[in-house]
Amino acid sequence: MLVSLYRYNPETDTKPTMQDYELDLPAGKDLMVLDVLELLKRKDVSIAYRRSCREGVCGSDGMNINGTNGLACITPVSSAAKGGKLILRPLPGLPVVRDLVVDMAVFYKQFEKVQPFLINDQPTPAIERLQSPEDREKLDGLYECILCACCSTNCPSFWWNPDKFIGPAGLLQAYRFLADSRDTATDERLANLEDPFSVFRCRGIMNCVAVCPKGLNPTRAIGHIRSMLLQRAT
């Protein structure tokens, strides 16, 4: 199998290059893309990438696989490398630290901006803040995000304004707390999102939805935020 890998070390290289590797894959098995990377790393220890759980829960190995963002550990080689060639690049739009490792600082900054934690100004109850099963259900499809950044780095609006547009991942979490019946900071949260950039840079092209490895729908959440902003202002 031919693997074409994005190689870049900003300290020694003047520009990124694509390096080709010929790799013998064990027969009769459909490996995941991450397995291929592990095999490559045995041949060439200088290859850099992030990984941890190898089962799609930690979100570390988001990368661009044959043109589509995804998690290497749960993307089968058979479905990714249709033309018999596997092409691996870092997530687009973020600064490259080395090879497939990107600098996620700006992505986390946007996440931080939405105050991704419960805010409640009522006295703390003795045991826990209760929530009805119906209210709890409203958080389904929101809380499952693993912050892999596949969505935000697939979003043109995020490429153009990564410092101003919160991006699909951050906005999904913004809505996760707007929709939470136990959160009392709804108004303050909405006020922080009303400017022309934070939410309204979303053009609704659903690039985010197309790649989310968890099958989540940030575009729908963004639509809900917009309606909440509209309701608040009218």
Next chain:
Amino acid sequence: MVTNVTNFGRSGLYDWVIQRLTAVVLAVYFVFFLSYLLFNPDVNYQQWQALFSTTWMRIASLLALLAICAHAWIGLWTISTDYLTSDMIGAKATVIRFLFQTGCVVLMFIYLVWGIQILWGI
């Protein structure tokens, strides 16, 4: 909250609502326009002038004119803050973006005044 001084409304929500309302106004105006031409294929100067000298047509045209200016401004402002940024075109981005936005405002203003002159000059 991201602040920006060149955006008149200072609010993404207002821009968004205005963009949609003006789109509806423009759509209605142009559908009327096209259907008028479709049902009166050999319209002559007298009919054309009569149409545009009615008060309702002037109001509608003025509304469409205002709508197109607002719509174009919001659209072009957005484009300028997407593509004319320091990430895209380097250090001179702020100057270039500001000049572009000023150009847009001036152009929109000229079109507006000119359009009003035409409408009331008939």
